[in-house]
Amino acid sequence: xxxxxxxxxxxxxxxxxxxxxxxxxxxxxxxxxxxxxxxxxxxxxxxxxxxxxxxxxxxxxxxxxxxxxxxxxxxxxxxxxxxxxxxxxxxxxxxxxxxxxxxxxxxxxxxxxxxxxxxxxxxxxxxxxxxxxxxxxxxxxxxxxxxxxxxxxxxxxxxxxxxxxxxxxxxxxxxxxxxxxxxxxxxxxxxxxxxxxxxxxxxxxxxxxxxxxxxxxxxxxxxxxxxxxxxxxxxxxxxxxxxxxxxxxxxxxxxxxxxxxxxxxxxxxxxxxxxxxxxxxxxxxxxxxxxxxxxxxxxxxxxxxxxxxxxxxxxxxxxxxxxxxxxxxxxxxxxxxxxxxxxxxxxxxxxxx
Numbered sequence: 179x180x181x182x183x184x185x186x187x188x189x190x191x192x193x194x195x196x197x198x199x200x201x202x203x204x205x206x207x208x209x210x211x212x213x214x215x216x217x218x219x220x221x222x223x224x225x226x227x228x229x230x231x232x233x234x235x236x237x238x239x240x241x242x243x244x245x246x247x248x249x250x251x252x253x254x255x256x257x258x259x260x261x262x263x264x265x266x267x268x269x270x271x272x273x274x275x276x277x278x279x280x281x282x283x284x285x286x287x288x289x290x291x292x293x294x295x296x297x298x299x300x301x302x303x304x305x306x307x308x309x310x311x312x313x314x315x316x317x318x319x320x321x322x323x324x325x326x327x328x329x330x331x332x333x334x335x336x337x338x339x340x341x342x343x344x345x346x347x348x349x350x351x352x353x354x355x356x357x358x359x360x361x362x363x364x365x366x367x368x369x370x371x372x373x374x375x376x377x378x379x380x381x382x383x384x385x386x387x388x389x390x391x392x393x394x395x396x397x398x399x400x401x402x403x404x405x406x407x408x409x410x411x412x413x414x415x416x417x418x419x420x421x422x423x424x425x426x427x428x429x430x431x432x433x434x435x436x437x438x439x440x441x442x443x444x445x446x447x448x449x450x451x452x453x454x455x456x457x458x459x460x461x462x463x464x465x466x467x468x469x470x471x472x473x474x475x476x477x478x479x480x481x482x483x484x485x486x487x488x489x490x491x492x493x494x495x496x497x498x499x500x501x502x503x504x505x506x507x508x509x510x511x512x513x514x515x516x517x518x519x520x521x522x523x524x525x526x527x528x529x530x531x
Contacts, residue, residue, distance in 0.1 A: 180497030185514065193283040193292070197247075204253035211315045214259050218316050221261040223505040227512050227519050230263070232463045232485045233389035233416035235351050237319055239243035239263035239505045240520050241476055244467045244488035245323035245354065245389075245393075249300045251309040258318035261502030266488065267306065268323030269356050272341040274302035275328055278361060284434050285494070291443075292491050294423070295436030297301065297361045298325050303345040310349040322350035323393065325359060332364050332373075336380040342376035343381045347388040355381055358395035358422035360437045364393055371405045378413055396421035396446045396468060403450055417463030419488070420450045424468075444469025448482060455483030455525060471496070471504045473507035481527040 188196055207214055223239030228235040242264035248254050254265040277299025284293045300306070303324070304386060310320065324342040326335050327518060339355060347353050355378060357368040368374055374392070382390050394406055403420075410418055423437025430442050447468030454464055466484035471492045479487045493500045508520070517523045 180499075181495075184495065185498070189285065189287060192281065193285050194280060196222055196409065197283065200235075201248065201253050201273065204256035206257040208253055209385055214255060214315055216323075217259040221259065221499070221502040223261065223263055223502075224507070225509040227517070228263075228505060228508060230485060230520055233352060235319060235389065237263045237486065238317075239357060240480060240484075240508070241488050241501055241504050242266065242319070242321075242486060242488050243493070243501070244320075244490040245269055245356070246294070246296075246490055248491075251306045251320070251322075254320050255314060255316060255318050259316065260498050261500075263501075263505070263507055264319035264321060264351070264486070266321035266323050267310075268300070268354075269298050269325040269359065270300050270303055270306045270322060270342060271298050271325055271327040271328075271348065272303050272338050272345075273327045274301065274305065282436070284432070284436075286430060286432060286440070289430050289440065289442055290491070290495050291430060291438055291440030292494065293432060293434045293436045293438050295361045295434075297328065298359065302321075302485055303342040307345045307349055310346070319351045321352045321354055322346045323354040323356050325356040326362060326364055326368070332367065333531070335368060336377045339377060339381050340384050343384045347385040350388055351387050351418065352389040352391060354391045354393050356393045356422070358393050360395070360423060360425045366397075369394060369398060369402065369406065371402075371409050375409060376414070378409070378415065382413065382415070389467065390417060391417040391419055391463070393419040393422055396424045396443060396450055397426060398450075400453060403453055404406075404457055407454050407462070411461050415462065417465055418454060418458075419465040419467060419486075420454055421447045421468045439468065439472060444471075444475065448478065451479060451484055452482050455528070460525070473504050473511070476504055476508065477511055480523050481525070483525040483528070485521075485524050
């Protein structure tokens with residue numbers, strides 16, 4: 179049913195307009211306590227075998243929503259009610275900013291992909307913090323993804339990230355330093371270890387006990403992936419999220435600038451995950467995102483070493499019941515393969531002889 183509605187109706191309208199309409203509808207759902215709780219009872223993961231403990235946080239399942247959808251922490255409760263085990267809000271910057279000029283969000287339906295050049299459009303850390311402080315009507319694991327304000331020069335990036343962390347870390351179940359979006363000029367330069375080290379040290383100094391992760395780009399060279407992994411272990415970070423969108427165009431014909439997400443990113447994202455797992459083992463929590471479309475993709479990422487898996491573009495093409503279907507499928511697959519829990523399956527591909 180959803181695919182018919184998407185093909186015949188939604189795909190005919192501007193992608194960003196539909197996105198804003200969806201967020202408003204979810205925000206409305208979030209303020210309707212009975213409807214929200216009914217959906218949560220029906221759709222949220224409840225199988226004990228799916229429960230995941232990562233960096234001291236308990237997740238009801240392994241599959242969550244990646245940053246980029248709920249930019250202003252407006253709809254995370256409704257999204258949890260739809261079956262996501264966790265919702266990563268943002269990317270949030272210290273100061274409010276409008277992002278890049280429209281149009282800036284494009285569907286590539288034939289490739290099951292999206293190109294975006296949003297540019298961290300958000301209402302700022304203070305506005306997000308106010309929303310995150312509100313009492314919650316149902317349990318929701320919320321990560322907060324922070325990025326650099328566009329007008330802040332590179333040499334003051336650490337100060338800018340620290341401002342966001344001070345506002346948001348106490349309200350987050352985990353905090354993510356995003357240095358990998360292609361849509362803020364110069365941001366990806368911060369992935370170079372000599373720049374990333376002082377930045378992460380600064381954010382860690384104000385994050386307190388909140389688990390701190392870093393999100394990297396799929397376009398990093400393999401040796402740079404290794405360098406970031408080694409740095410994350412050295413600094414005692416909680417994990418790495420791999421990967422963000424790509425500036426490459428694998429199998430895609432498009433003149434639009436911006437980050438590509440969806441099916442074309444699948445192979446590289448999986449490759450980076452496997453490399454990270456080989457490098458760090460279980461010393462860090464690995465969160466895999468990029469090209470995740472269905473149960474098979476989630477299962478493959480778990481076997482390859484991901485403790486948690488995230489998606490976003492797949493929901494655009496699969497609809498609001500996507501996460502719930504994946505978690506139900508994971509329950510069946512665990513039992514079919516003789517695993518008592520998701521934790522037993524993490525990295526199992528490396529243990530096959």
